[in-house]
Amino acid sequence: MLLVDSRNPQQTKSFTQALLEPSSPTGGLFSFQNVPNLDFQAYLHLDYTQLAQALFGVLSLDVAPAILQEALKRYEGFSDIAPLKHLSPTLYVQELLHGPTLAFKDMALQPFGILLSQLAQQRQEKYLILVATSGDTGPASLASFASLPNTYVICFYPASGTSLIQALQMQTMDAPNLKVFGIKGNFDDAQSTLKVLLKDTGFKAILQKQGFLLSVANSINIGRIVFQIIYHVWGYLELVRHHALHYGQPLNILVPSGNFGNALGAFYAKQMGLPIAKIGIVSNANNVLEEWIKTGVYDIRQRSLLKTYAPAMDILKSSNVERLLYALLGSQRTLECMQALEQEQIYTLQPQELQILQKHFESFSCDDESCLKSILETYQKYGYLVDPHTATALHAYQQLQTDLPCVVVSTASWSKFAQTTLLGLQGVASTDDRQALEILATQGITPPQRVKELLNRPKIHTEVLETASVASQIQVWLEKH
Structure with missing residues (x-):
């Protein structure tokens, strides 16, 4: 299958080309031109890895089976793979937080790193992989690519925009092919810096002289999105296998949304025939x-x-909305909307276009007060502790006007947001996450072992930069490698 530029369908790449080099001269995103319609009932007998292999096959993605199999072995390091927790007759929570960095980004990034490294080795090429993060993509990317051949990763995050645990997951990463910078600004600044570098021909030319090609690990890379389709399919099939619904019965999915990659994975699954x-789509105050x-x-x-208690959702420009526009409205209308957003910071759908959008999506928001209330009520009612992002989706569940089964996508461990967890459960404000974890431990609420270990690791990456100096500092670091 050839992928097409969302703004110019004449620009095409194979899946592996788009994975390695996701940038386009138009500024668009490589996207599926169409997806096959499937009877997923035929996949009920497959385990998670087999399901992933089957979906790569039906999408005709040009990845050698041996490379894909090697990439999927990464799931063997998870403590569980996308399990469902049944909280009430129609409410299920899909936990995507059992990978090495305790966040849903591991579901895509763990195999993604192996794919990119293996492809780079095949081609005898070296890749500089840029990562902009609001908190979870950075740690997951670093954990995925650490010490992988032919890959070098630069990660930048808002220096005052993540939790302590998220920051430590980045600052303490110790591998020769990784570098982390804090930046002065927010996630939109970080993501804008990444997009500028991807379009900067001078920057690319300098990298080429140093022997590097440029790629990204953010969800603007279609390689991320493919892996995010799989767990939505898996969740539905698991409910059928456990007789929670019969095949063909529809359900709702609630996604705490930031850059829209998770939701886009669900949309592609729906387009492929998942009921x-x-x-x-659940937003915080940045709605x-x-x-x-x-x-x-x-x-x-x-x-x-x-800034909210759900920082991974603190985003105004959700990149993957562009792929959705292309799928629903085509390339010309996508180009018009994206140019209007870039030039005027606004675009408006036509009434018939809005009807098409609302056929697939509904939307909710959750402010900080409601987020804290949702954490407390979920714990009191179900004895189940959730992170603030998942809490926003559980708040939205209370507003659903349907009796259909609903899957809430749980995106991270509560332990990555201990201050907010403590505030939600006990109304106690703490000075930092470390103190909050200590207080919670006195109540018998303890974090995973890897969080305890993280608190004692030395910081390696402590630089904080102005966005204007990111490119020059990347070059300085690369000269040493």
């Missing part, structure tokens, strides 16, 4: 997506990014 009634899905207006003119 999803609606995909619920651009809620407004867009309800009104058709994507407007960031008067908005400034708000």
Whole structure:
């Protein structure tokens, strides 16, 4: 299958080409031109790895079976793979947090790193992989690529925009092919810096002189998105296998949304025939997506990014919305909308276009007060502790007006957000996550062992940069490698 540029379908790449070199001269994103319609009932007997192999096959992705098999072995290091917790008659939580960095990003990034490294070795090429993170993509990318041949990773994160545990997961990573920079600014600044570098021909030329090609690990890379389709399919099939629903019965999915990659995976699964009634997009106070899905207006003119208790969702420009626009409205309309957003910071869907969008999606938001309340109520009602992002989706579940089964996508361990967890459970404000973990431990609430170990590791990466100096500092680091 050839992937097409969302803004110019004449620009095409194979899957492996787009994975290695995801940038496009138009600024668009390589996307599926179409996806096959499947009867997923035929996959009920498959385990998770077999399901992944089957979906790569039906999508006709040009990855050698041996390389894919090697990449999928990474799931053997997970403590569990996308299990479902049944909380009430129609409510299920899909836990995507059992990988090495305790966040859903591991589900895609663990195999992704092996794929990219193996392909680079085949081609005898070296890749510089850029990562901009709001908190979870960075640690997951670093954990995936650590010490992998032919790959070098530069990760930048908002220096004051992540939790302590997220920051430590990046700052303490010790591998010769990894470098981490904090930046002064928010995630949108980090992501904008990444996109500027991808389009900077001068920067690419300098890298080429040093023997590097340029790639990214963010979900603007279609290689990430493919792995995010799989767990949505798996979740539905698991419910059928456990007789929670019969095949063909629709369900709703609620996704705490930031850059829209997780939700896009669910959308592609729906397009391929998975019986999803609606995909619920949940925002925090930065509720651009809620407004867009309800009104058709994507407007960031008067908005400034708000810091919330769900920091991975603190985003105003959700990159993967572009792929959705392409799938629903085509390349010309996508180009018009993206240019309007870049130039005027607003675009508006036509009424018929909004109807198409709302056929697949509904939207909700959750402010900080409701987030804390959701953490407490979930713990009191079910004895189940969730992170603040998952809490926003559980808050949205209370607003659903349907009796259909619902899967809430759980995106991270509560232990990565201990201050917010403590505040939600006990109304106690702490000075930092370390103190919050200590207080929670006195109540019998203890984090996973890997979090305890993380608190005692030395920091290796402590630099904080202005965004304008990121490119030059990358070059300085690469000269040493």
